[in-house]
Amino acid sequence: MKAIYILWLRELKKYSRSRAQIIASLGQPLLYLLVLGFGLGPVFQRAGNGSYLQFMAPGVIGMTVLFTSIFSGIALLWDRQFGFLKETLVAPVPRLQVMVGRTLGGATVAMIQGMLIVVVCLICGFRPVSLVMLPLGFLFMALIATVFAALGTSIGSSLQDMQGFQLIMNFLVLPIFFLSGALFPLGNLPTALAIVTRLDPLSYGVDGLRGALINASHFGVVTDLVVLSGVAVLFLCLGAWRFSKIEI
Amino acid sequence: MIRVEHLVKKFAEFTAVNDVSFEVAKGEIFAFLGPNGAGKTTTIKMLTTLLRPTGGTLSLDGLDPLTSQHEARKRFGIVFQDPSLDQDLTAWENMELHGVLYHVPRKERRERTETLLKLFELWEKRDALVKTFSGGMKRRLEIARGFLHTPKILFLDEPTLGLDPQSRNQLWTHVKYLNETQSVTVFLTTHYMDEAERVAQRIAVIDHGKIVATGSPQELKQQTGTESLEEAFLKLTGTTIRDEQAGAADQLRQIAKMWRK
Numbered sequence: 001m002k003a004i005y006i007l008w009l010r011e012l013k014k015y016s017r018s019r020a021q022i023i024a025s026l027g028q029p030l031l032y033l034l035v036l037g038f039g040l041g042p043v044f045q046r047a048g049n050g051s052y053l054q055f056m057a058p059g060v061i062g063m064t065v066l067f068t069s070i071f072s073g074i075a076l077l078w079d080r081q082f083g084f085l086k087e088t089l090v091a092p093v094p095r096l097q098v099m100v101g102r103t104l105g106g107a108t109v110a111m112i113q114g115m116l117i118v119v120v121c122l123i124c125g126f127r128p129v130s131l132v133m134l135p136l137g138f139l140f141m142a143l144i145a146t147v148f149a150a151l152g153t154s155i156g157s158s159l160q161d162m163q164g165f166q167l168i169m170n171f172l173v174l175p176i177f178f179l180s181g182a183l184f185p186l187g188n189l190p191t192a193l194a195i196v197t198r199l200d201p202l203s204y205g206v207d208g209l210r211g212a213l214i215n216a217s218h219f220g221v222v223t224d225l226v227v228l229s230g231v232a233v234l235f236l237c238l239g240a241w242r243f244s245k246i247e248i
Numbered sequence: 249m250i251r252v253e254h255l256v257k258k259f260a261e262f263t264a265v266n267d268v269s270f271e272v273a274k275g276e277i278f279a280f281l282g283p284n285g286a287g288k289t290t291t292i293k294m295l296t297t298l299l300r301p302t303g304g305t306l307s308l309d310g311l312d313p314l315t316s317q318h319e320a321r322k323r324f325g326i327v328f329q330d331p332s333l334d335q336d337l338t339a340w341e342n343m344e345l346h347g348v349l350y351h352v353p354r355k356e357r358r359e360r361t362e363t364l365l366k367l368f369e370l371w372e373k374r375d376a377l378v379k380t381f382s383g384g385m386k387r388r389l390e391i392a393r394g395f396l397h398t399p400k401i402l403f404l405d406e407p408t409l410g411l412d413p414q415s416r417n418q419l420w421t422h423v424k425y426l427n428e429t430q431s432v433t434v435f436l437t438t439h440y441m442d443e444a445e446r447v448a449q450r451i452a453v454i455d456h457g458k459i460v461a462t463g464s465p466q467e468l469k470q471q472t473g474t475e476s477l478e479e480a481f482l483k484l485t486g487t488t489i490r491d492e493q494a495g496a497a498d499q500l501r502q503i504a505k506m507w508r509k
Contacts, residue, residue, distance in 0.1 A: 017377075083333070
């Protein structure tokens, strides 16, 4: 347990020491929020869907948690490169614990980053419908963070170097974001798109967040919880398996 | 303590280790000498559960590092040839992390960290981030960290690379001390023949993935009819210079250097 704790703490220390990075990573969500939120707002309103900012804020929060957590997992590649990974791989600690410590650390960092975006959203004018439901929103953020930190760990364990990174970014991370319904409502979609969005774990995360924050969920909060928890377990197992196979 | 039989490791077409067999007795200091790319580090990686062999059998303290990985990892400590510190943590934090991973009790961990950091003259810098350290300081920290716990088997992969004579002296004195007082088995590689001669009881010379000679420094000199270990080494392995293939990690490190400045 102490090993898990110290590796978790390591992720937090590294995060708290990269102030510039923290600020920089607020930029993209802010752009989405301001440009799309206010740019597409009038069209959205005319279509009878209410405020686009209200609708999109949970999506942008989900996006931030997705990006931060998946990249914290892939950051394993940097540890491989700078050699620190070896140090943890030969230590007399089950690799499962090493993997869990890292992944939970990454998930926690993603949670914190998500919280920052919640604050940014509030400043921009986003208003959750009920404060009582807020903890449920945090639970969904934690689940999204765990799912994608574990996925990131699986990817980071399977790649040898950063060459595959662009591929992962363009064919996995961005599709996960765009197909999650973070930017558009999931109702009345063409069949093909409807199917793909249902296969995307982030859809359930964003939907759960909408359920908790603006009381408008498509699948239902319980479904979202069950699916996300299931995927979290699945990805944690996948990550643990890939991590146990690392050779240097 | 260490037994290796018919060990083979192939990377695609290239055979890094080709049918290597040797044995290291408990409490022995054993040196593995060879030119760059001879297969020294690959052998150590296989012994320390970082790589899976293509063929052959390994045994550490009677355990197979392939099947009982976790038990095997409890038996050894290692100082790597290339960096393995966390650059974004301080020297103290790196020691703490290592101590926790190796289950060194808190009180002992703190005391030993202080002693070792003072011994390797890093105590003043204990709260500085490792990325601000010079190459020599990083190397000293790696060594200090390697001594934080006392394993049954200690692997030292070119530990003195980039160390000044003072630190080098500290290192070998400490290795000999551990070996004599706690009969730690030591498996080391080095390019410095005087070091091998000073500490090693037995030496194996490896070249192109094969062991070409084994014996005490004395025996090796006799076998080759030479005056010094250096001459014996050159006679055994020839005088051509070898190139090591850069692995993916090295290439990445180069790219990273470009971006960090």
